Amino acid sequence: MKKTTVKKSETLKPLDRSAMKRREFFKLLGGGIFIFFQPWDTFELFDTQTQQPRSLPSDFNAFLQITEDGTVNCYTGKMEMGQGAITSLAQIMADEIEVPFEKVKMVMGDTDLCPWDGGTNGSRSIRSFSPNMRVAAAEALTILMQLASDSLHVPVSQLEAKNGIISDTKNFKNKVSYGELAKGKRIEKHIDRKPELKDYRKFRYTGKPFLHQDARIKVTGEARFSADIQLPGLLHARILRPPSHGAKLKIADISEAEKIKGIRVVRDGDFIAILSDDREMADRALDKIKAEYSYNEIEVDDKTIFNRILKADSVANIINSNGNIETGRENSDILTESEFLNSYVAHAPMEPHAATAMIEGDKITAWVSTQQPFRAQETIAREMNVPLEKVRIITPFTGGGFGGKSEHRQAVEAVKLAKITGKPIVVARTRQEEFFFDTFRPAAVVKIASGVDKSGRITLWDFNTYYAGSRGSDTIYDVPNSRTTDYGRGQVHPFATGAWRAPGNNTNTFARESQINIMAYKAGIDPLDFRLINLKDEKMIGVLKAAADKFGYTPGKNPSGRGYGIACGTDVGTWVAHIAEVKVDKSTGHVRVIRVACAQDMGLCVNPQGTTIQMEGCITMGLGYALTEEIQFKGGDIRNHSFDTYEIPRFSWVPEIDTVIMDKKDQPPQGGGEPAVICMGAVIANAVFDATGARLYQLPMTPERILAAIKN
């Protein structure tokens, strides 16, 4: 048997997950053919929050199993939160291993069943995980062919695999099913070679539209989320929360709370939890706690944060540099310097963070709404001081993540309380807690100095992004003198921030694409033409033209009064362009987005239906950060507690959406969950300018800000 070779370097230390673990797999999973494989993408090994290398597992990152009934089980640490990987990964598997689509079963996000994975983020389930899965499937097929050759007594070259059956091409009655071949076997094989892309012309499922495979149980209410796990003796926990970030508990009087029938109070220092088998009794008791806090207020609010960001003691990191900035300035006929602002934005998934935990003997099991089951496992093992294999995280369906479900404090709380009480515990956040503990998309500033010459060519591009993150900050245009600088690492935020769908890119693309339109306007050139003049990137030109065609765009110098906006960018290996039409009520400042056309070049599109839905979802979600979504705060006090003061998109906001997926079947698949959200700020800002002549430099573009811009 081929032995695994694990790449090692000084910074990557093997994480010891003993062979015991694999024996347990087999005990759990029975016989069959097992193929272990590891996504061939070193980025997977980096912690997404800190970008620090983490331990490289000596274990393999996923495996597939052909069972004795011919089912193909794919065990992966990726999870399903609405993005549709449960469907698209199964399509790819069915194609490569030549079984009917229904025979593939995805087992996702269970740390006992699925080997280690770096988490579900960065739109990597397809672009980096699936090519490796294909190789594993191809390898499995090779093994099956060999077994079939032995069983049918014909050479492999004379065999054909189709629909889970291998037949002798000279005598089709001489055949054997995968299940029969796997019966009584336990074959283990490890793959460590780099994947190659299969010829797309051979696909039966990949590239065809498939409906969500989990839809039926989601429309009947059967689908279980982390707060829906029913366990005997389950207690609901409500935890005393500070009124603001940074507040310290001074005194807590729980005497009134304790009078509520059937509740139990658990106190461990500042951690006070009310437990009850009746959620509402826990709610009522929590309200009865009289708590006093000391405050250590940071002097900052939603208006002064931008100044704090610019004045922070930051580390400047030059992302790229080309030519000379001073030469660029000298060669510019028109110079434009702008500053763009972007407020804190909440993830606000419809399912607040939840976890149900149970301890049996020395084994901890927790059902957690998380994008990071393995990181949650590590956190709990560390906090509870137990070995990793004593913690099992199961990721049931997760009600939206968008980056926000990388944090998993609720799981630690549930496990801690389960340990103290010996009972199963559910911690299901209230909406107010969800807003309070969210790891917001960071407030950020982008400063750009750019220049254009008389012919309409961009001569200078000096892009400085502060605290957004560098994703999407690259110069996509063909500029002789350019520089991109990323400022960060200072202590600026009074609360937690984190990855929010296409982290960094929404802010950077808003700034870049707004600036491009400002320059086009100053140069007196139509904004689409201006982009085409300054682009060499064929893919970008392709998506811009496709979006323009779909929209029926005709050139016009801004502001044309038509309310047309345009923006483009790249994210997770995918190119996108948007064109939008808006109507602005100049008396109220209210914007109505009438329609959006979006073209996307993502290489091979595995599931055009799923992709279209992701594009529609991105466009719809993006309306929020563009128009209304903004965390209001003073120091550590978050003022938004629910959807009354934090407005997310509603049915009446949704524009007519037209999508184009470029036909690139011969190219590797790229990310689809995030790209179409990145242009929403700029495409609307540019459309508002075209409608009114008012330029917005700050997101969200609230009616007040639009009215102020119109007045200026």
Place this chain on the structure above:
Amino acid sequence: MEETVRFELNGKKTEMLSDPDHNLLWVLRNRFGLTGTKYGCGIGYCGACTVLMDQEAVISCTLKVRDADNKKIVTIEGLANNGTLHPVQKAFIENDALQCGYCTPGMIMNAVGLLLKNPEPSQQEIIMGMEDNLCRCGAHVRIIKAIQTAAREMKGGKQT
């Protein structure tokens, strides 16, 4: 103080001893294990907990158990008829009108309530009827299409 509350739940007569001020949402989820009805905000701003009460879509997180006394409650679990999906459920599948699926039960129950009141809603009436149900994944355009599909099918007399 606990009182006896009687209502019909998914077609079955139910009698329970409960604090009449308890919210219907938690009673459905915890006393009856009907976890298809979701908590989204607890104060009636998101619609994730929508159920039918006497054929009308209501927000269960702000409704007291006493309000359900002698009423007929239908949750997402009670919508299918012996395994046959309601036309709205079917239309949600066919139109791929969901992503994460968390808002879906509330969306479906509100849509059913809407079609009971107005079997032939215009697109604008659907939008206004669904306006207070929030979806973060952005499935809105498909939910509108699903409701239109269901309305057509129900009008076709396939479901009474």
